[in-house]
Structure formats: structure tokens, C-alpha cells
Amino acid sequence: MNKCIAMAIRIISLGAFVFLMIIGKPMLWLIIFGASLILSIFFGRFYCGYLCPINTIMIPVDWVARKTKIQSDKSPKFLKNGYLSWVALIVSIVLMIVFNKVLKISLPILIIWGVIAIPITLFFKPEIFHNLICPFGALQRLFGRLSIFSKRVEKDSCIGCGLCERVCPSNAINVVKETKKAEIDKSLCHQCTECKDVCPKNAIKYSNTLKNNHKEISE
Numbered sequence: 001m002n003k004c005i006a007m008a009i010r011i012i013s014l015g016a017f018v019f020l021m022i023i024g025k026p027m028l029w030l031i032i033f034g035a036s037l038i039l040s041i042f043f044g045r046f047y048c049g050y051l052c053p054i055n056t057i058m059i060p061v062d063w064v065a066r067k068t069k070i071q072s073d074k075s076p077k078f079l080k081n082g083y084l085s086w087v088a089l090i091v092s093i094v095l096m097i098v099f100n101k102v103l104k105i106s107l108p109i110l111i112i113w114g115v116i117a118i119p120i121t122l123f124f125k126p127e128i129f130h131n132l133i134c135p136f137g138a139l140q141r142l143f144g145r146l147s148i149f150s151k152r153v154e155k156d157s158c159i160g161c162g163l164c165e166r167v168c169p170s171n172a173i174n175v176v177k178e179t180k181k182a183e184i185d186k187s188l189c190h191q192c193t194e195c196k197d198v199c200p201k202n203a204i205k206y207s208n209t210l211k212n213n214h215k216e217i218s219e
């Protein structure tokens with residue numbers, strides 16, 4: 001997808017999110033998120049790549065962090081087991097219920113996580129927040145791994161140059177040492193097309209992964 005169109009979709013989506021917050025309907029956004037989880041079984045994690053207001057905020061923050069070179073390549077050790085995003089999800093749900101039932105207030109949970117994402121993205125690569133911290137990402141990973149349509153590398157065309165790895169915001173694509181071919185983990189893939197745009201061999205396609213897996217097995 002053209003970068004300008006992708007950014008326009010993100011900005012429109014961010015505008016819709018802000019509008020729903022201003023008119024006091026945060027639950028409507030959570031319904032959109034819920035629908036995106038179901039759709040991710042068919043089309044992958046497009047919510048993360050295009051609709052998520054947190055991701056749209058993270059893109060310019062990441063750009064600033066890269067330019068100022070304050071971002072670290074390392075990830076904190078305590079995050080590596082990946083449990084924190086699930087803890088974050090449970091804490092978020094409990095807080096939302098408590099605020100709703102006891103204080104009769106809708107907790108703006110997405111805004112809170114958006115604010116948390118800013119300093120994390122300034123000091124660590126965006127994949128740290130996407131894959132290890134974000135509670136919404138935890139659910140998207142779970143459903144995204146089942147996706148029927150997703151980005152996929154055509155092994156015959158891939159030359160293992162690694163350009164795709166460098167631009168991926170979620171560390172979803174990696175060149176496997178043994179085969180020297182890139183592979184995509186669809187549970188992490190945001191379907192953003194950054195990798196596809198830089199691939200010199202046009203080896204990355206959006207296609208039916210079940211059909212293609214079947215083809216590979218029978219070859």
C-alpha cells in the first residue's frame with residue numbers, strides 16, 4: 001500500500017478515536033477493537049498497522065528517537081518472557097470494571113496506554129511496546145497467529161539481504177541463519193507493508209497462508 005494512503009488511514013482513524021473520546025463514547029472504540037480481533041483471524045493484525053491510535057502516536061515518536069539516537073537496541077531482561085502484556089491486559093480490565101462500577105467513570109484505558117507508550121518508544125525500539133507490553137497487542141497476537149491472509153515471503157525470490165528486518169516495526173520478519181531466507185511470524189505482523197516496500201526482489205506478498213503452506217508441504 002502507498003505510504004501516503006496508509007498514513008491517511010492512520011490519521012483518519014486517530015481522528016475518529018479522538019472524536020469518540022471527546023463525545024464520551026470510549027466503549028464504541030473497544031467494540032471496534034473487538035471486531036478487529038475477529039477480522040484478524042481472516043486478514044491479520046490490520047488494527048495494529050492502521051487503526052490503533054497508540055501505534056499512530058508511536059510512529060513520529062520513533063522517528064524522533066531514531067534521529068536523536070536515544071533509542072537502545074536492547075530490551076530490558078525482565079520483559080523478555082512476554083508475560084507483562086498479559087498482566088497489563090488483566091490489570092486494565094480490572095481497573096476498567098472498578099472505575100465503571102464503583103466510580104461510575106469510563107476509564108480512558110487506550111489514552112493511558114498511549115501515554116505510557118511514548119517514553120517507552122523514545123528509549124526502546126517500538127517492538128518492545130508492541131510485542132512485550134501492550135495489552136491490546138497481547139490479544140492481537142493471539143488472534144493474529146490464526147490469520148488466513150497475511151504477508152508471506154516467497155522463498156524462491158528472497159536473497160536474504162535483511163532489508164526487510166531493518167524496517168519492520170514489530171520484529172515480525174527475520175532472515176533465518178540456516179536457510180538465508182526471510183520468514184514472517186504472522187502473530188507479530190501488523191500487515192503494514194514496510195517490508196514489502198523495501199524488498200529489492202518483490203518477494204513479500206499478501207496472500208492466503210493456509211493455501212501456500214499446503215503447497216509447500218506437498219512440494
Ligand code: SF4
Pocket residue numbers: 153157158159160161162163164165175181182198199200201202203204
Ligand atoms: S528484503 Fe526481500 S529479499 Fe531481502 S531478506 Fe527481505 S524478503 Fe528477502
Ligand code: SF4
Pocket residue numbers: 151167168169170171172173184188189190191192193194195196
Ligand atoms: S513483517 Fe512486514 S508487514 Fe509485517 S509488521 Fe513487519 S514490516 Fe510490517
